[in-house]
Amino acid sequence: xxxxxxxxxxxxxxxxxxxxxxxxxxxxxxxxxxxxxxxxxxxxxxxxxxxxxxxxxxxxxxxxxxxxxxxxxxxxxxxxxxxxxxxxxxxxxxxxxxxxxxxxxxxxxxxxxxxxxxxxxxxxxxxxxxxxxxxxxxxxxxxxxxxxxxxxxxxxxxxxxxxxxxxxxxxxxxxxxxxxxxxxxxxxxxxxxxxxxxxxxxxxxxxxxxxxxxxxxxxxxxxxxxxxxxxxxxxxxxxxxxxxxxxxxxxxxxxxxxxxxxxxxxxxxxxxxxxxxxxxxxxxxxxxxxxxxxxxxxxxxxxxxxxxxxxxxxxxxxxxxxxxxxxxxxxxxxxxxxxxxxxxxxxxxxxxxxxxxxxxxxxxxxxxxxxxxxxxxxxxxxxxxxxxxxxxxxxx
Amino acid sequence: xxxxxxxxxxxxxxxxxxxxxxxxxxxxxxxxxxxxxxxxxxxxxxxxxxxxxxxxxxxxxxxxxxxxxxxxxxxxxxxxxxxxxxxxxxxxxxxxxxxxxxxxxxxxxxxxxxxxxxxxxxxxxxxxxxxxxxxxxxxxxxxxxxx
Numbered sequence: 001x002x003x004x005x006x007x008x009x010x011x012x013x014x015x016x017x018x019x020x021x022x023x024x025x026x027x028x029x030x031x032x033x034x035x036x037x038x039x040x041x042x043x044x045x046x047x048x049x050x051x052x053x054x055x056x057x058x059x060x061x062x063x064x065x066x067x068x069x070x071x072x073x074x075x076x077x078x079x080x081x082x083x084x085x086x087x088x089x090x091x092x093x094x095x096x097x098x099x100x101x102x103x104x105x106x107x108x109x110x111x112x113x114x115x116x117x118x119x120x121x122x123x124x125x126x127x128x129x130x131x132x133x134x135x136x137x138x139x140x141x142x143x144x145x146x147x148x149x150x151x152x153x154x155x156x157x158x159x160x161x162x163x164x165x166x167x168x169x170x171x172x173x174x175x176x177x178x179x180x181x182x183x184x185x186x187x188x189x190x191x192x193x194x195x196x197x198x199x200x201x202x203x204x205x206x207x208x209x210x211x212x213x214x215x216x217x218x219x220x221x222x223x224x225x226x227x228x229x230x231x232x233x234x235x236x237x238x239x240x241x242x243x244x245x246x247x248x249x250x251x252x253x254x255x256x257x258x259x260x261x262x263x264x265x266x267x268x269x270x271x272x273x274x275x276x277x278x279x280x281x282x283x284x285x286x287x288x289x290x291x292x293x294x295x296x297x298x299x300x301x302x303x304x305x306x307x308x309x310x311x312x313x314x315x316x317x318x319x320x321x322x323x324x325x326x327x328x329x330x331x332x333x334x335x336x337x338x339x340x341x342x343x344x345x346x347x348x349x350x351x352x353x354x355x356x357x358x359x360x361x362x363x364x365x366x367x368x369x370x371x372x373x374x375x376x377x378x379x380x381x382x383x384x385x386x387x388x389x390x391x392x393x394x395x396x
Numbered sequence: 397x398x399x400x401x402x403x404x405x406x407x408x409x410x411x412x413x414x415x416x417x418x419x420x421x422x423x424x425x426x427x428x429x430x431x432x433x434x435x436x437x438x439x440x441x442x443x444x445x446x447x448x449x450x451x452x453x454x455x456x457x458x459x460x461x462x463x464x465x466x467x468x469x470x471x472x473x474x475x476x477x478x479x480x481x482x483x484x485x486x487x488x489x490x491x492x493x494x495x496x497x498x499x500x501x502x503x504x505x506x507x508x509x510x511x512x513x514x515x516x517x518x519x520x521x522x523x524x525x526x527x528x529x530x531x532x533x534x535x536x537x538x539x540x541x542x543x
Contacts, residue, residue, distance in 0.1 A: 163495055163496065166495050166516075166518055167411060167413075167414065167495060168413075169518045170413075170414070170417070170495075170516060170517070170518045170520075170523060171413040171414070171417065173518060173519055173520035173523070174413070174417040174520045174523060175413070175417070176520065177520035177521065177524065178417070178420060178520075199519075199520065202518065202519070203518065203519045205518075206517075206518030206519060209518070210518075213497070217497075217498070217499075221499075
């Protein structure tokens, strides 16, 4: 970063005092401006951004304190620190104490060069750091705005594209069907097979687009936060899955979960997705074991987890697990488009939470997600409703 | 394009392919049906108000209007608004037939008095089923008030 010039304003009605100040501060890499009256000082303050004002208290017409008052009243100069130079510290003390700390300091006459130098150096450093901080803040803010804008554009783009892509796909599928009708029985098996493949592919792409659309829509819908009973959501999500695991032996271990402040319908999607994955990837197991539990984390979060004894995954692919359309299995092993965990991650992060997974190939998967606890007051009221993190077996 | 049969549908669709597919499926599902096609919202309004090219069309009003949402010039929402605020036309059922599943589109259409909202499925079989059900209900089953 380029070095910011440190401008210092020296105010004293006596030229010889100014010269003394100037000679002490020379060589300190400061840009010094001298003013012999309050008037001159105000003119200089209007034109230049100062890091510090060294101000003589005793001046004719407008005194140092009166000038300081004017400086502190103006928005542009309010934050410029002032070092008063006073001959009578005892008398001026009560006035100095009227300024809030950091805004002013004082020096007594006769001036001790070492003290003046060190005080000025401190203020110069403060100025440099504040300036750097403000600049960094501004950069961050504009980056943030850019990010929001880019994000909105991306959402709109993905929506429009997905939307417009559906029409030609519908036509592909529709006209293949029309062709089948038109040609009828005269098509041989191979031709039929090709047409089926075209239609299946169109259907598959339609599914991908629909999932992408839902994903994009989910990023744009507003969160409706309310106190949510996670047990209820968990139960209903499991009930919905019933047809998927009918006839299978699954040992469900569902803990009693604490309440959360969250969007109920989105949180239900989280449970639905995680349970559906657990059911799907334990398909080769008999019996399968699916455990849902939680832990109280010391940093104000609940950490929920869904653990299964399914096919698991290799931890070296852990970062791919939550990507859009990322899959760790071939479509003929386990069905799906690869949007589920991307959706879950998005929902969790929109709630200010975190999600991660641990797994071992052929030894099961655990997906964790950490969510902020509801506000302290609410949590207190709920203390009785949420017993400790115990896992109680539940009949499927 | 103009069919003088008693029971007919007004299909408002700007996309050739969608129009052709929907038309074929409608006729397949309800063989006795007549389908009139308007290629955009402006044409649909001309048809309904019997003006311009449709000033002397012989048909009675359609038993249902199948209305696409995204169309150039006059959009589906505008056609819907005009139909539902017209004393003579407002009893004609309007079923939105569209690619959009956006919540705001759904809300807006029902607020304006749409009688149905169908998202065109990508899959031809599902699209065919949807059209067949629309035909079976709005054309073959539903009764309209006597004019």
